[in-house]
Amino acid sequence: MLTVTNLSYTYPEEHQPSLKDISFTVAGGECVCFNGHSGCGKTTLLLALKGLLAEENLEGTIKYGGAPMNREEILAAVGLVFQNAESQLLCSTVFDEVAFGPENICIPPAEIYQRIVESLTAVDLLEFGNRNVERFSAGQKQRLCIASVLSMHPRVILLDEPTSQLDGKGKSDLLKTLRLLKSQGISIIIAEHNIEPFTGIIDRYYLMAAGEITSVQDHAPEEYRYGYGTSTPVERRKRPADSSEPLVSADSVFVSYAGSANILNSVSLEIMPGELLHLYGENGCGKSTLLKTMAGAIRPDSGLLTISGRDFPKAGGLLGIVALLFQNPQRQLFEDTVQDEIAFTLKRLELPTEKIERTVEFTLTLCEVIHLKDRLPLTLSFGEQHRVALASVIAPDPKLLLLDEPFAGLDPTQRLRLLKILTRLREESNTAIVIASHDPLPDPCWADRIITMQNGEIVPPEVSPL
């Protein structure tokens, strides 16, 4: 039994507490979920439970089995699976990763072998034993992270946003693993925006806001059920019939990387100006490659590709015409102010200064970051950086905007906000917008058309799961 009483915590550099009087209990074999918007304190709570926060700033008590534990005991008793599996994995092979924890606490080798086998069996990765983790999918990496934590023999497992990188299959594999752990008496605490995959195993929901628990319920809060917000779906005007030439025309496009099979297999599609498209598919189906090909960053091996009247354009040739917002777009921020960040591409296009200033102002307003214009982009919150990165790619008023998994890491409110911005962009500039994601959109009615991909091919509409 995990018992938390009046837990409060303030980060050393902050004035406001990130956790305020948090109290709850979790019994063995129970699964509870903490929901709340970004910045509400979910991750801080998990770090506190894992004993990774500075003790001098921590108030309240955390007891396991009725007694407080020291850091050494928490190390083994509580396992934490972080949000980003990529940076959680520290070793090159599966066996090394799972053995890492027990080796650190001096478990004898003979026992380590047993733990490795048990942990990998629990997550169904035993057959991958000596493989390099680089080749794993996001779902496999997530499960490996769980195995690496299981080998420490924890009584409680904490998971921070475990589904943020996972597609449908990844989520169902994760759910299977969590069901198994629950049946073995392990307590599970999940901090998550998208709770839909776990509603079958969660016993209790704690809603958090501003570091406090605002309510406790035993049914899934509607706001987080599908990653939707409570506000009404995005309003948009119906797109008028378009008889113009297609903006994008792809015919039997093949793309492959050295030493691998085709990533795109005879892909054919057309995108009209101003069209809103949802490109849907599991991880690894070729969505990102298709976007990069349309942006001119990858040249097709064969087939015909025309973007805005140009055949097989190179990346430089589409500047100002096609824009691509990569996953984790905050990676591209580097300028001294938000204004400069947005003006970067405009300066490269050698537009007149007046036009640059007007365009920056317009884009700042469109993306709802006007109040941040003189701020340092790298000091902004995750959601703010996301909007600044979006602003920086739409500033040149592209005809085609491509977004690769733009909702990763955003809470439901931020996701809907993003869709509203994109809708306004289409209405202002008639920009065609393609969103590639492995989940349904927060507003399922947003797209004019849904294209489903599987194994590098476009699936006929009648077969599509959406």
Next chain:
Amino acid sequence: MRRRMTGSDYACQYRAVDSPVHRLPAGWKMLISTALSVWILVVREPTPLFLATVSCLLYYFLARLTVRDFWRDTRYFLVQFCILISLFVYREGYPAGVWPGVRTSLQIVLFFIPGIVFLRTTQVSSMMKGLRKVVPYRILFLLFTSLRFVPFFAREMQEISMAQKLRGARLSPTEASRPVFWRDIFSCLVLPLLVRAMKTADEAALSAQARGMGSRSERTYYDVRELEAYLATHQKDGIATADPKNGEGICPARTSSGGETLTK
């Protein structure tokens, strides 16, 4: 049109063949390499130099390395030799300066040969295993983790570069060779990469701390061959790995099939 990977066989890369040298333990190879290198450097007379040269070459080709490998490993010294011999000739005149120049150049290349044989015949895993005995585990942890993140940062570099090029940054190889565009390399690529590295270091450090790295003055190590033998034994005997239906699994205290209680 298939994209080709730019393949090149780098000098000193491990050569996966079987040879008497390959079978030697890493420690012994290190000792032999050091002894040979020192011997090569200290000899001056023709006969001992000849013997040392033959020994080095024998060591090299005993490792089943080829003449092509030898060329790949030594071609970097060619320019150096030309410079050295030219300086000797300039200093001592022709032909008096030729033999000292050739002798010195030969000694230099032969000095490196045993070390190259070591790298060509020793797998990284064996090297690391040997290093465990002499290098503190915390440094080894840093080395292993840095190695693990090489492909990660290679991908990040590629992704950030692609994203920035699409925004108009001048990062193509042609542009990168012109100093006037170097500002873009540092601002648009290096800085975001550094920011990413800092975030990754934060997360990786938390992950390592969460699993006890650095909590003790020493740590144990598992052996992958023993693990594979363990796996083979247990699969052969049909002994259950954790079977949830039997109530076995990842619990702090449980009983193995052999009746031995294992606690955490």
Next chain:
Amino acid sequence: MKSTVNFLWNRFTMREALLLGFCATFIVLTKATLRMKLGISGHSMLFLMFFLVLARGIVPKTGAAVLTGLLAGAISIALGLAHKGPIIMLNFVLPALVLDCGGIFLPNFMTRYLSCIIISGLAAATKGVSGALIELFAGAPMDIVLVKGFFESLGGIIFGALGSLAVPAIIRKLQTNRLIPSSNGK
């Protein structure tokens, strides 16, 4: 959230040590990339000095450059990029030693252009020291060793000094964005 407990040498926290390891990773990656794409030697000194000086700047503690150099050398060997064998370690560690020594006397040298150029140039010059020592032991006269070393090091010194020029601006940007502390030099 960032631990202040020292992890290595009673000096570096785990986060700092990992960050230095990643700088070492960048040294190796840029070395490999330049060799493949440009095939020009000397260019690699540009990024080697850049990342070594940068490492010393973002973790402003004595030993930061040496740790980065050690790890860079070890990674090069592990990845088969050590075309002169294990002795390549000295090519990374010697310049790093000079940088750390420079940091003792001038703790903020990486934030000023002139001090950066001078100390980096000196550091880059040591790259040829291992080769020079081997030549001396092989019996080459001192004057030949010096002349040869000078010409071989010239390209490296120039590129090394140039590479370090980018560091002050980056350090200032990281400080402005509160990603590294503003005060330097320990």
